[in-house]
Amino acid sequence: MENCFKERMVTWCEETRCSDESFVAGAFEKDQRAIVRLFFLKSGLSGQVFLRCEGRTALITGGTKGIGFETARILLSFGMNVIIGSNSSSAESEKCLLKLRSLCPKSKVEIWYVDLKSMSSVKAFAEKYLHSGLPLHILINNAGIMFAPHEITEDGFESHMAVNYFSHCLLTKLLLPVIKQSGSSKCKSRIINVTSCLHFLSQIDFTDLNSLNSYCPHHSYMQSKLCLVMFTLSLNRFLKSSNCPVLVHCLHPGVIYTNLYKHIWWAKYLGPILFQKPEIGGEVTVYAALSANLETVGGKYIEEYGEVKPSNYSKDSESQSRLWNETWKLLQPWCDEIDDIPSDVSSE
Numbered sequence: 001m002e003n004c005f006k007e008r009m010v011t012w013c014e015e016t017r018c019s020d021e022s023f024v025a026g027a028f029e030k031d032q033r034a035i036v037r038l039f040f041l042k043s044g045l046s047g048q049v050f051l052r053c054e055g056r057t058a059l060i061t062g063g064t065k066g067i068g069f070e071t072a073r074i075l076l077s078f079g080m081n082v083i084i085g086s087n088s089s090s091a092e093s094e095k096c097l098l099k100l101r102s103l104c105p106k107s108k109v110e111i112w113y114v115d116l117k118s119m120s121s122v123k124a125f126a127e128k129y130l131h132s133g134l135p136l137h138i139l140i141n142n143a144g145i146m147f148a149p150h151e152i153t154e155d156g157f158e159s160h161m162a163v164n165y166f167s168h169c170l171l172t173k174l175l176l177p178v179i180k181q182s183g184s185s186k187c188k189s190r191i192i193n194v195t196s197c198l199h200f201l202s203q204i205d206f207t208d209l210n211s212l213n214s215y216c217p218h219h220s221y222m223q224s225k226l227c228l229v230m231f232t233l234s235l236n237r238f239l240k241s242s243n244c245p246v247l248v249h250c251l252h253p254g255v256i257y258t259n260l261y262k263h264i265w266w267a268k269y270l271g272p273i274l275f276q277k278p279e280i281g282g283e284v285t286v287y288a289a290l291s292a293n294l295e296t297v298g299g300k301y302i303e304e305y306g307e308v309k310p311s312n313y314s315k316d317s318e319s320q321s322r323l324w325n326e327t328w329k330l331l332q333p334w335c336d337e338i339d340d341i342p343s344d345v346s347s348e
């Protein structure tokens with residue numbers, strides 16, 4: 001199945017290779033509904049220019065549900081090849097594949113198993129990707145959990161930090177060679193981190209990063225999302241200084257009614273009325289992943305369809321540097337070498 005998929009993708013890439021690297025959203029016909037929504041959701045998007053998608057490959061974590069599912073659906077409707085990293089059961093994955101293929105009939109999509117609570121699972125998943133020979137133009141670190149009960153994973157990480165932050169750092173680091181290779185100066189690869197506006201309320205507790213001494217689910221969630229913003233800024237600075245054709249952005253997808261709220265008792269009553277639909281979150285994520293507006297400079301934090309300044313704390317270079325060093329120290333057991341990761345990114 002995988003081999004067959006790869007062959008189909010390669011043929012497709014060759015057939016659709018194009019020298020023009022972008023397209024105007026208004027002229028795109030495959031997903032009129034999404035485009036019309038992009039037009040009307042907020043003014044200023046009319047005629048939005050996106051990078052060309054045909055033959056390009058995206059990888060998204062947590063793409064079988066919620067915002068991730070909608071992101072995958074829009075990317076597929078734009079003609080991208082999509083790999084979804086998911087811990088869903090095979091029955092759930094099969095159901096999701098059938099749905100995506102019925103919504104986007106010619107889509108090239110696969111779901112591969114990964115449990116982001118386990119760094120060994122992340123490593124095995126990344127190795128499978130590297131061995132597949134597929135290019136990787138867009139990596140979307142989307143999967144997440146919120147306000148979950150206290151759990152320390154087999155690797156010694158608090159579960160929000162494991163799923164939302166550490167797993168995505170490790171995945172990004174292990175896939176960096178293929179991400180770099182897939183980008184060009186004309187059309188850079190992108191790493192997109194789905195974070196949250198709740199990062200504004202957080203600071204990092206470096207004395208107890210993994211909540212081993214005390215636990216507050218709200219603190220852990222917000223801290224994991226703040227870490228993702230800081231990782232975005234540090235990684236983008238590092239890639240820029242090494243002249244890599246890769247940009248890193250992060251985003252808040254909106255307040256969207258999804259399974260993420262399963263630990264908040266009132267959300268099932270008020271969420272459907274007060275919150276937005278997953279489609280909106282998918283569109284904001286696709287905007288960060290493909291908008292030509294975001295092609296020149298990386299390290300942006302996106303809310304709705306525009307750039308917003310992230311929290312002052314997230315921009316603090318000393319804290320960024322401390323988090324960066326701590327992160328790679330803790331992830332060292334799953335990295336064969338970390339020579340390509342500089343120890344100090346604050347001054348890059």
Ligand SMILES: NC(=O)c1ccc[n+]([C@@H]2O[C@H](COP(=O)([O-])OP(=O)(O)OC[C@H]3O[C@@H](n4cnc5c(N)ncnc54)[C@H](OP(=O)(O)O)[C@@H]3O)[C@@H](O)[C@H]2O)c1
Pocket residue numbers: 061062063064065066067068085086087088114115116117142143144145146163194195196197252253254255256257258259260261
């Ligand atoms: N919804 C919002 O209002 C909102 C606001 C700000 C930020 N966000 C962020 O948006 C992202 C997507 O959230 P969502 O609202 O779409 O929530 P969701 O519907 O619950 O989707 C989360 C996805 O992550 C996956 N996931 C969770 N634990 C995993 C694990 N251990 N291994 C692999 N995959 C795992 C889930 O798969 P399973 O269910 O199969 O475990 C699911 O596919 C999250 O990062 C979230 O923090 C959402």
